[in-house]
Amino acid sequence: MRRTRFEVALWALQRASAAVLALCVTAHLATNIYAVQGGLSAAEILGRTRGSVGLALFYGLFVAAVAVHAPIGLRTVLRETLGWHGRATDAALAAFALFLAWFGWRAVAGLVA
Amino acid sequence: MGTIEVRVWRGTAEGSYQSFAVPRRANQTVLDLVTYIQRTLDPTLAYRFACRVGMCGSCAMTVNGKPRWTCRTHVARLDGDVMTIEPLKNLPVVKDLVADLAPFFDKWAKAEGSFKPTAAPGSDFVVVKPDTAARVAADAGIECIGCAVCYSACDVAAWNPDYLGPAALNRAWTLQNDVRDGGKAARLSAVAGDAGCHACHTQQSCRAHCPKGLNPSAAIAGLKRAALGALLKGEL
Numbered sequence: 001m002r003r004t005r006f007e008v009a010l011w012a013l014q015r016a017s018a019a020v021l022a023l024c025v026t027a028h029l030a031t032n033i034y035a036v037q038g039g040l041s042a043a044e045i046l047g048r049t050r051g052s053v054g055l056a057l058f059y060g061l062f063v064a065a066v067a068v069h070a071p072i073g074l075r076t077v078l079r080e081t082l083g084w085h086g087r088a089t090d091a092a093l094a095a096f097a098l099f100l101a102w103f104g105w106r107a108v109a110g111l112v113a
Numbered sequence: 114m115g116t117i118e119v120r121v122w123r124g125t126a127e128g129s130y131q132s133f134a135v136p137r138r139a140n141q142t143v144l145d146l147v148t149y150i151q152r153t154l155d156p157t158l159a160y161r162f163a164c165r166v167g168m169c170g171s172c173a174m175t176v177n178g179k180p181r182w183t184c185r186t187h188v189a190r191l192d193g194d195v196m197t198i199e200p201l202k203n204l205p206v207v208k209d210l211v212a213d214l215a216p217f218f219d220k221w222a223k224a225e226g227s228f229k230p231t232a233a234p235g236s237d238f239v240v241v242k243p244d245t246a247a248r249v250a251a252d253a254g255i256e257c258i259g260c261a262v263c264y265s266a267c268d269v270a271a272w273n274p275d276y277l278g279p280a281a282l283n284r285a286w287t288l289q290n291d292v293r294d295g296g297k298a299a300r301l302s303a304v305a306g307d308a309g310c311h312a313c314h315t316q317q318s319c320r321a322h323c324p325k326g327l328n329p330s331a332a333i334a335g336l337k338r339a340a341l342g343a344l345l346k347g348e349l
Contacts, residue, residue, distance in 0.1 A: 001302060003307070004305045005344055005349050007305060007306060007311055008305050008311065008341060008349060011311040011340075011341070012341050012344070076312070079272075080272035080273055085307065
């Protein structure tokens with residue numbers, strides 16, 4: 001029963017994170033395309049992003065959604081292509097989720113701090 | 114009317130194709146071709162059929178790469194003068210065109226695909242109104258004949274040998290919507306495991322190939338929603 005609840009929760013988390021990603025990717029691309037119309041240097045970008053709480057929250061959420069979504073999708077790919085499944089695979093994927101979250105948030109900190 | 118070249122799989126998992134020239138006839142079905150070969154050209158050919166009228170689900174085979182019910186598939190509707198007939202995919206082959214359906218039906222059992230009565234013996238008939246939402250959902254999938262065409266067409270069944278498959282999940286969904294059934298909690302747990310309804314990618318190959326025009330993908334989506342609802346209510 002516990003395993004079943006885990007499976008359903010993973011499915012729900014993947015759908016929820018997909019919805020968040022759809023919004024985040026759209027906002028990210030739209031902002032990028034708009035911002036670089038006149039040409040922007042790295043220094044100019046950092047000048048605008050440093051100290052922005054809104055940007056930190058937006059990209060923090062973006063990274064969280066990626067860290068949730070990607071490992072769950074990869075879990076299905078591993079099962080269907082290599083036949084890998086079970087607790088050891090899940091533990092490795094949890095580590096992968098932490099890896100994505102850590103490096104993603106680190107990148108966000110570099111942008112806004 | 115000429116002849117048609119029929120390439121037939123001979124063997125089990127290992128084997129090869131054998132070609133036969135079969136006379137064309139009016140209103141000829143693919144099952145007619147196979148029957149002609151077995152009765153006239155090579156009596157050692159193994160194949161399976163029973164009702165010949167699209168009711169029993171016995172005669173499904175892979176025809177030109179696609180799973181079909183052969184008794185209701187007219188040769189004239191398929192293109193070309195060469196036809197390739199193989200056993201159903203995603204199942205072990207017993208011999209020639211006969212697939213072993215035991216794993217397919219074992220998964221119906223794993224999905225708790227049997228009716229669990231709640232009424233005591235001798236009690237009166239339950240009144241089930243046909244226009245209720247639950248009955249409409251059950252009726253949408255109830256005409257499944259268990260031919261395994263959907264299972265043979267399913268990529269997830271090919272990739273994940275434990276996947277319960279569209280037919281078993283469709284059956285489970287019809288029972289989840291049967292007001293007389295008392296096995297709903299156990300069934301939802303059975304179909305929400307790691308090779309159950311959530312493994313479906315909604316590619317809808319089952320829907321595209323079902324000879325009865327059913328939509329197992331919709332049934333699976335219903336199970337996903339029901340499982341999530343049960344999880345949120347603490348009933349899973």
